[in-house]
Amino acid sequence: MIDPESRKFSILILFATIGLIFLARLFYIQVVDDSYVSSADNQALRYVTRYPSRGIIYDRHGDILVQNQAAFDLMVVPRQVDDIDTAAFCELLDIDRATFNKRLEEARSYSSYRASIFQKQLTADEYARVAENLYRFPGFYGQKRSLRIYPDSVAAHVLGYIGEVSARDLERDTLYRSGDFIGIGGLESQYEEILRGERGREVLMVDVHNTVQGKYREGELDLPAKAGINLISSLDLDLQHYGERLMQNKKGSVVAIEPKTGEVLCLISSPTYDPNQLVGVKRAKNYQALVANDSLDPLFNRALMAKYPPGSIFKLVQSLIGLSDGVIGINTGIACNKALVGCHNHPSARTIQEAIQMSCNPYFHQVFKRLINKGYTSNYFDDSALGLAEWNEKVTKFGLGQRLNLDLPSLKSGSVPSVALYDRIYGERRWAFSTIYSVSIGQGEVEVVPMQMANLAATIANRGYYIDPHLIKQLDGDNDSVLTFETHHTGIDPAHYEPVIEAMQWVVDKPGGTARRAKIEGIEVCGKTGTAENPHGEDHSVFIAFAPKENPQIAIAVYVENAGFGGTWAAPIASLLMERYIKGAVSDSLKEARILKANLLNVEKDED
Amino acid sequence: MRTKRSIFEDIDWLMVGLYIALVLFGWISIYAATFDEAHPSIFDLAKNHGKQALWIGLALVIATVLLFFDHRFFETFGYIVYGFSLLLLVAVVLVGTEIKGAQSWFVLGPISFQPSEIAKFGTALALAKYLGDHGERFDQFKVKLYSLGIIFLPAALIMLQPDVGSTLVFTSLLIVLYRQGLPSWIFGLGFVAVFLFILALYMKQYSVELFGVTLEGKFIFLGLFTTLAGFVWYNLRKKKGSTLVVGGSYLAMVGYFFSVDFLFDNILQPHHQNRINELLGIVSDPLGAGYNVHQSKIAIGSGGFSGKGFLQGTQTKFHFVPEQSTDFIFCTVGEEWGFIGSFVMIALFVTLMGRIVWLAEKQRSAFTRIYGYGVASILFIHFAINVGMTIGLAPVIGIPLPFFSYGGSSLWSFTLLLFTFIKLDSERKFVLR
Structure with a gap:
């Protein structure tokens, strides 16, 4: 028989062993395996995002172009939803039972005890109605989001819109999270990083019933949301609004610039759309409608993207380069020889000013010929190439054929024909002036966008230079980051501008001028019409202008598609806008009524 | 005196x-x-x-x-x-x-x-x-x-x-x-009984396809066990009474083994069955039968080496762990005082005993x-x-x-x-x- 007393050791070993097993196990789950830490945080901590308010955009006078409005996402925590009156709930939200079940199932498949969005972006009014009944439906609550609202429904193309980030955005910038908003197009996109602000967060503790139990570590880990910076735009809300009204039922665009500063006063692409349509849940539906069901393509920003032949307004550039190069003088007279190029009936121009005033095509055919064939070499082809290269460089300095430094995305550069271009089209030394002469009057290979036309008007108004056109003047309340804009000189003596500007005034004022509809009582307006040939239908009506002649306050370009002669439609629209801007009101109500009434949309169809 | x-x-x-x-x-x-x-x-x-x-x-x-x-x-x-x-x-x-x-x-x-x-x-x-x-x-x-x-x-x-x-x-x-x-052998017997019990529960989940016939796990065990008993008997066959001892033990163990299912399903209450299945890892149901232990392990595990600090435990304080002041009180120790606190507590108990x-x-x-x-x-x-x-x-x-x-x-x-x-x-x- 064994001695039972020795068994005390077995018993002590048993106690110690169990203690050691426990310690080993505890060491494993507490020190080695850290998955329990994250499980605990996932359960007991809620990271609540505090969304910053997006920066507001004001016009040049401090009126609001776009601001924020509260919207509410209806959130659901599936685990907490039990025994609710589903029928009543569906009625409250105006959804059917199947939708309810589907959404709840989707939420549950994401997580049973984490909140998912049940219904997106209820407006404040809709939410108010839902909120007062929410106590009956445990598991549902509203989360505030901020949407955009456009009080005057203007400048859709300039402002752009915001929408949920795409998968590509998420990949590109880790700051974004699924469901966040990002600027799409326009200023919203261009100034995204300034407007968006910084997201904050709050770390809350919740109990097993998901009831908030207060801030985790007294808010030590919380970050306040930092609101986005407000922007002050150069746009004039009134002018923009008025311009959009004038351009109703017309296809085309208007751009106005303050010449001294390069500030864009209005930027219109017509047809436009109500930017409020692209807000919130209705965005997807309305967007589809705008893209698919509208042949006029209202989302296309013509002012920046539509490349047109400039037509006769290009004669201004030809005149300035001609005078600067000395190939003509002010008093150079050239016969209107319709054998060279077609023209309307008018007496031959005795001066360059008359040529501009009457928009004589043969005159500028000759000017361009002198610019291209300067006799550098006896070979006609080589001479043309040398001349074109020199000419191209000078034209480019007017901001043509290059992308202007504008603070909006998707601006096109247009084109000014170069030696390389013609070599590509015709082959090296296979082209000469006679091949390319239509460029002399702004047809052929020269293409500009309306933004460049307005910038040209501003350049002439400034007698030789332009400042980067821009839509945002200033960041509100932030003096550290002052926006700077570069000045670009054309390299042409201001003295050469005076006769050209004089002629532009005649265009409007003199009996034989082509733009007498642009006349404004008491203001000296300088302008130039254009009628760009359009192989697809009726010609495009073009007009650029600035006013007043001395110390100009506004430079403008108006382009109306398929509207025929430039003086008929584009000129009066420009004059109404300039008058409204300078005087604050329009005196000729007949002129205004004619424009407002005109529907030029179906001209093309009628012709077909 | x-x-x-x-x-x-x-x-x-x-x-x-x-x-x-x-x-x-x-x-x-x-x-x-x-x-x-x-x-x-x-x-x-x-x-x-x-x-x-x-x-x-x-x-x-x-x-x-x-x-x-x-x-x-x-x-x-x-x-x-x-x-x-x-x-x-x-x-x-x-x-x-x-x-x-x-x-x-x-x-x-x-x-x-x-x-x-x-x-x-x-x-x-x-x-x-x-x-x-x-x-x-x-x-x-x-x-x-x-x-x-x-x-x-x-x-x-x-x-x-x-x-x-x-x-x-x-x-x-x-x-x-x-x-x-x-006698120690009584405890040895108890140990064998527990071992066979657990083995029988595990075997329930397994089955093998053999020549088109599905063999349940317990029959696989029976085959292996019979082979083993036969081997032992063959080696001891010269000794007197070995047939009786080996045969008797064999029958007792097989009988016990096959009655585990019955005992488990009919004597134990369903919640006990669940808890045992959960412990053995035969089923995993962290929101149902395994909820308590799952939450308890999270609370203790999240305490880390030195714990979250006094009154800083989130899992226990906010009722994720049920019965936290009675049966699951150790969770608070583990969460707030970490491995150090657990060590101290275990040391106190073992020392006292x-x-x-x-x-x-x-x-x-x-x-x-x-x-x-x-x-x-x-x-x-x-x-x-x-x-x-x-x-x-x-x-x-x-x-x-x-x-x-x-x-x-x-x-x-x-x-x-x-x-x-x-x-x-x-x-x-x-x-x-």
Whole structure:
């Protein structure tokens, strides 16, 4: 028989062993395996995002172009939803039972005890109605989001819109999270990083019933949301609004610039759309409608993207380069020889000013010929190439054929024909002036966008230079980051501008001028019409202008598609806008009524 | 020869110190588990921690009073306490209050208590008395049978409530019998039984496709086991009676193995089945049967090495862990004090149990020695099962952690158990028997 007393050791070993097993196990789950830490945080901590308010955009006078409005996402925590009156709930939200079940199932498949969005972006009014009944439906609550609202429904193309980030955005910038908003197009996109602000967060503790139990570590880990910076735009809300009204039922665009500063006063692409349509849940539906069901393509920003032949307004550039190069003088007279190029009936121009005033095509055919064939070499082809290269460089300095430094995305550069271009089209030394002469009057290979036309008007108004056109003047309340804009000189003596500007005034004022509809009582307006040939239908009506002649306050370009002669439609629209801007009101109500009434949309169809 | 001495002079202050440390540690853990900004006072009687303060005060009174008892009282009244507790156990089954599916409570106004707590004390006393008187003849079958009877009578009555946890506590008293000389092979047999039980449950999930026939796991086991038995028998076939022994054991084990399914499905209640399946990893249902243990492990595991700090536990304070101030009180220790706190607590328990065994062996009185083993065994099983279940090493059985868990009835009965031993031990130098 064994001695039972020795068994005390077995018993002590048993106690110690169990203690050691426990310690080993505890060491494993507490020190080695850290998955329990994250499980605990996932359960007991809620990271609540505090969304910053997006920066507001004001016009040049401090009126609001776009601001924020509260919207509410209806959130659901599936685990907490039990025994609710589903029928009543569906009625409250105006959804059917199947939708309810589907959404709840989707939420549950994401997580049973984490909140998912049940219904997106209820407006404040809709939410108010839902909120007062929410106590009956445990598991549902509203989360505030901020949407955009456009009080005057203007400048859709300039402002752009915001929408949920795409998968590509998420990949590109880790700051974004699924469901966040990002600027799409326009200023919203261009100034995204300034407007968006910084997201904050709050770390809350919740109990097993998901009831908030207060801030985790007294808010030590919380970050306040930092609101986005407000922007002050150069746009004039009134002018923009008025311009959009004038351009109703017309296809085309208007751009106005303050010449001294390069500030864009209005930027219109017509047809436009109500930017409020692209807000919130209705965005997807309305967007589809705008893209698919509208042949006029209202989302296309013509002012920046539509490349047109400039037509006769290009004669201004030809005149300035001609005078600067000395190939003509002010008093150079050239016969209107319709054998060279077609023209309307008018007496031959005795001066360059008359040529501009009457928009004589043969005159500028000759000017361009002198610019291209300067006799550098006896070979006609080589001479043309040398001349074109020199000419191209000078034209480019007017901001043509290059992308202007504008603070909006998707601006096109247009084109000014170069030696390389013609070599590509015709082959090296296979082209000469006679091949390319239509460029002399702004047809052929020269293409500009309306933004460049307005910038040209501003350049002439400034007698030789332009400042980067821009839509945002200033960041509100932030003096550290002052926006700077570069000045670009054309390299042409201001003295050469005076006769050209004089002629532009005649265009409007003199009996034989082509733009007498642009006349404004008491203001000296300088302008130039254009009628760009359009192989697809009726010609495009073009007009650029600035006013007043001395110390100009506004430079403008108006382009109306398929509207025929430039003086008929584009000129009066420009004059109404300039008058409204300078005087604050329009005196000729007949002129205004004619424009407002005109529907030029179906001209093309009628012709077909 | 007895001289007049202060009762406090011969007390083992190490045990008293360990006791106080455990009770205080328990109290602040309950405070942390039920802490509420609105009732920040640790003495707020509206909260569990406030009431526990009261229970601790009463426990200290009990402890002090016990020290003034004459040691002969316990020996004399051992059987009476035992008999009284048996009566209570019968009464509770008849007229007790049912709480959480077990009719284990007497509720008298604000006080409620479980007779099974008294029964532990009574059984430990009665066993000590019986074996103290008849321990020399423990090799006799009758003495063994009576000893087992003393243990299993109250256990059977408690099973009627039914309270599996408390019933299980009584099996710990087998440790006392082991010390007294109960053959080791009985424990070996018990170990084999548990092993086969677990094996049978595991085998249930497996099956094999063989020649187009699906073989259930238990038949695979049967094949392997038969081969093994055949091999053993072949090697021992020359020895006399080997056929009988090997054959008998083979049949007994196979029979037991095949009846596990039946026992498991028909004797155990569904929630016990779930808990065992969960423990063995046969099923995993963290939102259902496994919820408690899952949450408990998260709470303890998230404490890390040094814990989240006093009152900083999120899992326990915000009710992710159920029963956090009673059966799952260890979660608070693990979460707020981390591995260091857990280590301290486990060390306190193991030291206390070791100290009791150590002192028990020094007793000249067999009664005191056997009683000491009883106390150590009861503390041990509570400790092993309670802590084991919170870290997923034991099935979820609702028994409290001694001195830690909230509740007067449990604290008082453990105080009674321990201080009776402290009292008996303090007289060891004067007792000559």
